[in-house]
Amino acid sequence: MIQLEGITKSFGSLQVLKGIDLNIDKGEVVSIVGPSGAGKTTLLQIMGTLDKPDAGRIVLNGVEVNKLKDSQLAAFRNKEIGFVFQFHQLLPEFTALENVTIPALIQGDSAGKAEKRALEILDFMGLTERASHKPAELSGGEKQRVAVARALINHPSVVLADEPSGSLDTQNKEELHKLFFDLRDKLGQTFVIVTHDEGLASQTDRTIHIVDGRIINPEVQE
Secondary structure, three states: EEEEEEEEEEOEEEEEEEEEEEEEEOOOEEEEEEOOOOHHHHHHHHHHHHOOOOOEEEEEEEEEEEHHOHHHHHHHHHHHEEEEEEEEOOOOOOOOHHHHHHHHHHOOOHHHHHHHHHHHHHHHHHOOOOOOHHHHHHHHHHHHHHHHHHOOOHHHHHEEOOOOOOOOOHOOOOOOOHHHHHHHHHOEEEEEOOOOOOOHHHHOOOOEEEOOOOOOOOOOOO
């Protein structure tokens, strides 16, 4: 479902990625781990089309994204890729429901259709009673679940998460991790997660180890 071939990336004289080859199947929950500065977030951003590689090929859901024009790429990203960041990145002036609907509205869905879908996802997340609350009125765990709901609104092929539980306490962290696997089991959702959390990495279907810009011994969890 995701194919990366020969991905390289440099910032000035510093080569961050040194020829990454990686395949991810539909419905996999894959973690990417490694020391700080290894290239994990850069790889995730390239996979999510937020940044471009210096060389290499990216195929996502059958589309070679390197060949898309900027306007096509923006539309493709909004539809096919959901993002969850360490800090929820919710818009403070909007309610949870409004935050979740935004990608669907950008896609061109009607307000009614977007709201209906958003309410369904928030209900799945156990957040129906929090839909009208703004981010400042939500707990850290609730904010991150709203962020996951926003990532899911357009039925993306993959959700990319960068340290999604890094700012959460133990209970909320465990609940968020369980949510990822529930979404995979019930919806067939694919996740690629950059994490320093060994507990989360140990639960994923596969752990990709990156050291010095290279993949070292991909590990399949038994």
